[in-house]
Amino acid sequence: MRILGIDPGLATVGFGVVDTAKNAMKLVSCGVISTPAHTSLSSRLDRIFSDMNELIQTFNPDVISVEELFFNTNITTGIAVSHARGVILLSAYRSGVPVYEYTPLQVKQAVAGYGRAEKRQVIDMVKRLLRLPAAPKPDDAADAVALAVCHARCSTSLLAGKEVNDVCSTI
Numbered sequence: 632m633r634i635l636g637i638d639p640g641l642a643t644v645g646f647g648v649v650d651t652a653k654n655a656m657k658l659v660s661c662g663v664i665s666t667p668a669h670t671s672l673s674s675r676l677d678r679i680f681s682d683m684n685e686l687i688q689t690f691n692p693d694v695i696s697v698e699e700l701f702f703n704t705n706i707t708t709g710i711a712v713s714h715a716r717g718v719i720l721l722s723a724y725r726s727g728v729p730v731y732e733y734t735p736l737q738v739k740q741a742v743a744g745y746g747r748a749e750k751r752q753v754i755d756m757v758k759r760l761l762r763l764p765a766a767p768k769p770d771d772a773a774d775a776v777a778l779a780v781c782h783a784r785c786s787t788s789l790l791a792g793k794e795v796n797d798v799c800s801t802i
Contacts, residue, residue, distance in 0.1 A: 645771030
């Protein structure tokens with residue numbers, strides 16, 4: 632199975648492509664989609680949509696794993712990221728690729744084994760699980776790879792075959 636992990640953002644969208652077979656995972660590619668600062672929101676969203684379509688066409692994923700948004704203190708930034716996330720979901724929908732959404736807590740639980748793990752712990756586990764010589768860079772790409780690894784681990788769960796809405800629940 633080929634998984635495209637996406638860490639949504641407006642300035643930077645992280646992506647990570649991971650192939651899985653049985654218990655093995657392999658990093659295919661990772662990086663970021665960047666949008667220029669001081670340009671209109673519409674222009675930035677168009678760039679994200681266009682680049683997402685190109686990523687999907689280039690890597691032909693079986694599924695897309697996208698991070699759900701978590702609003703903490705800056706609601707203005709959250710709204711802008713929500714716009715970008717909507718464009719990402721639209722691109723996936725139009726391509727016909729199934730989308731799975733995970734909260735940051737679920738990603739941490741699936742990758743590091745602890746839902747309150749620090750960012751560095753998650754990135755270190757990504758490096759170890761994929762047997763990489765170094766952690767993926769930049770952090771947005773590493774987060775996207777963690778989302779792909781999360782889906783790879785959750786989709787092989789014993790719960791995955793059952794009719795459950797949230798196969799990666801930490802509850």
